[in-house]
Amino acid sequence: MARYVIVGASLAGATAAITLRDEGADGTVTLIGAENEPPYERPPLSKAYLRGDAPFDRALVRPAAYYAEHGIETIFGTRAMRIDPSTRIVELEGRRRVPFDALLVATGGRNRQISIPGGDLEGIYGLRTVQDADRIRREIVAGRRVVVVGMGFIGSEVAASLRQKGVDVIAIDPSRTPLFRVLGEAVGQTIADLHRAHGVRTVFEDTVAAFEGTRRVTHVVTKAGLRLECDFVVVGIGIEPEVDLLDGSGIHVDNGVVVDEYCQTNVRGVYAAGDVANHYHPIFNRRIRVEHWQNAIKQGAAAARNMLRKSVAYDEIHWFWSDQYDANLQYAGFHVNWEQLVVRGRLDSSSYLACYVNGGRIDAAVGLNRAKDVRRIMPLIKSRRTVDLEQLRDESVDLRSLA
Amino acid sequence: MATEFVTAIKTSEVPAGGVTAIDVRGARVAVANVGGTYYAFDDECTHEQCSLAEYGELAGTTLTCTCHGSEFDVRTGKVLAPPATVPVKVYPLRVAGDALQIEV
Numbered sequence: 001m002a003r004y005v006i007v008g009a010s011l012a013g014a015t016a017a018i019t020l021r022d023e024g025a026d027g028t029v030t031l032i033g034a035e036n037e038p039p040y041e042r043p044p045l046s047k048a049y050l051r052g053d054a055p056f057d058r059a060l061v062r063p064a065a066y067y068a069e070h071g072i073e074t075i076f077g078t079r080a081m082r083i084d085p086s087t088r089i090v091e092l093e094g095r096r097r098v099p100f101d102a103l104l105v106a107t108g109g110r111n112r113q114i115s116i117p118g119g120d121l122e123g124i125y126g127l128r129t130v131q132d133a134d135r136i137r138r139e140i141v142a143g144r145r146v147v148v149v150g151m152g153f154i155g156s157e158v159a160a161s162l163r164q165k166g167v168d169v170i171a172i173d174p175s176r177t178p179l180f181r182v183l184g185e186a187v188g189q190t191i192a193d194l195h196r197a198h199g200v201r202t203v204f205e206d207t208v209a210a211f212e213g214t215r216r217v218t219h220v221v222t223k224a225g226l227r228l229e230c231d232f233v234v235v236g237i238g239i240e241p242e243v244d245l246l247d248g249s250g251i252h253v254d255n256g257v258v259v260d261e262y263c264q265t266n267v268r269g270v271y272a273a274g275d276v277a278n279h280y281h282p283i284f285n286r287r288i289r290v291e292h293w294q295n296a297i298k299q300g301a302a303a304a305r306n307m308l309r310k311s312v313a314y315d316e317i318h319w320f321w322s323d324q325y326d327a328n329l330q331y332a333g334f335h336v337n338w339e340q341l342v343v344r345g346r347l348d349s350s351s352y353l354a355c356y357v358n359g360g361r362i363d364a365a366v367g368l369n370r371a372k373d374v375r376r377i378m379p380l381i382k383s384r385r386t387v388d389l390e391q392l393r394d395e396s397v398d399l400r401s402l403a
Numbered sequence: 404m405a406t407e408f409v410t411a412i413k414t415s416e417v418p419a420g421g422v423t424a425i426d427v428r429g430a431r432v433a434v435a436n437v438g439g440t441y442y443a444f445d446d447e448c449t450h451e452q453c454s455l456a457e458y459g460e461l462a463g464t465t466l467t468c469t470c471h472g473s474e475f476d477v478r479t480g481k482v483l484a485p486p487a488t489v490p491v492k493v494y495p496l497r498v499a500g501d502a503l504q505i506e507v
Contacts, residue, residue: 041486043486048451058488293486294472297485319472321470321471321472323451328470371453371458371469371470372458372460372469374469375460375467375469376460
C-alpha cells in the first residue's frame, strides 16, 4: 500500500487528495495543512466574503466531513517543517514524522511584507487567510477611510469591495496603473478609470514611505510627500512561494518549487502544484508560476494523476477572473511582453477584448465584460497558430471561426 | 401548488446550439437546443447568478457559464466543473407542434 502525503491543505492540495481518492488510489492519503480550517477557496476572501455577501461555508472546497468519509486523513493546524527525500519523511512542527511514498508540495505562498517605519502599527492588514479577511471585515464601516497599498489583483478587488461597502478608498501603486505588470498601461488605464468612476482616489507612481500613528495607524506618508489620513490600511503587494520546508532537501527551488510538465520535482516521487509550483509549460515552452484559482484546481488534479503514475502532462491554458464592482475581468493564456495589442471593441468602452500578440500568435487575452470572447479565444491560444489580426479585430467575425 | 405544462416559447426561437431565456409563471427559465433536443433549466447560474442564456456556451449537452467557468449538464442540471457546487434546477419539457411546453 502506497502512502500518499500532501503538504498544504490548499485548493491545490485538497483537489489532489480528492482526485487521488476519486481515481482509485490504493493506499493512505494524508492531507497536512498549517491552517485550522478545512481547505477553502480564496477568491471570495477579497470579494463576496469580504463584503459579507457569502458565508464561509460556501468557500469550502468540500464540507468538513467529506475527508474522513472518503478515507483522507487530515492533519490541520500543523505546519510541515522539513522534507527528507532520502528517508522519505515529512517532519511536522511538534516533531511528528510522517512517512511517504509519493509527496505533493502544495504550500502556496505567503504575503510579501512591507518593511518601512510604522509597519508594525495596528490597523495594517494583509489578505491571504480567512482570519485576515475577518480582521478587515471588522474595520468596514461606511464613511471610514482606507489606504490600499498595491493595485495588483488583490488590491484592486479589495478596493472595489470596500468602495461597495461605502468605505472611502485611496489606492497607491508604484506603477502607472493598476495591474500594470501583468496587463500593461493601456489596459491598466481602463481599470484605473473603473476605480475612479467608483470614487476611488488613485495615487500612482508613488510608494509608501512610512505609516504614522501612536498605537494605530492614522496616516500613510508617501515618498513623493503625500500625508494621507486613514482609519486602516490593506497591503497587497504580492506573495512569495512558501518553500522554507524544502531547505536542505535537495529539491530544486527557483521562484517556487521547480517541476516538469508532470508536476514532478528533480526528486522522483516528489511533486508540487498550485501557487508554489514553477512548472514547465509544454505549450509556452517555458516555466510558469501561476497564483490563480483554476491553476490550483487543475494542477492539483494533474499532480494527483501523476502520483498515480498516469503520466499526464499538465498543459492547461491558464485562465482567471477578477470581478471588480459590476465588471467581470478575465484573462487567458500567458504573456510577458508583446509586440502588438490587438483590441476587439474599444478600450475606452465598458467591454473589450485585448489580445497580447507576438509573431502573429496570440499569447494571451484579457477581456472586460467579454466572458464569451475569452472562452472562445482559448483554443486559439492553445493552437499556437498565427491569426489574421484584421479578422481578430473585426467584431463581426466569430472567434470560433478563427480557431 | 400543482405544476402543469405551459407553452413557453416557439422551437424556432431557440437556435441549434443556442440558449434562450424566457419568463414562465414568474420563473426565469433557460431553454437550450442540443441538435434539435430541447432542455429547460433555471437561467440563473448557481455560483454567482449570471444569466446562463447570456453567458452560457453550449458544447453538446455541456453548458459552460463563461462568467466564472462553471459547467453544467443541461439534461440533469448536474455540476460538471466548479466553481459552482450546487446543481441547476431542470424542468420537464415537451414539444407540442412548434411550441415548447415547460412544466412549472
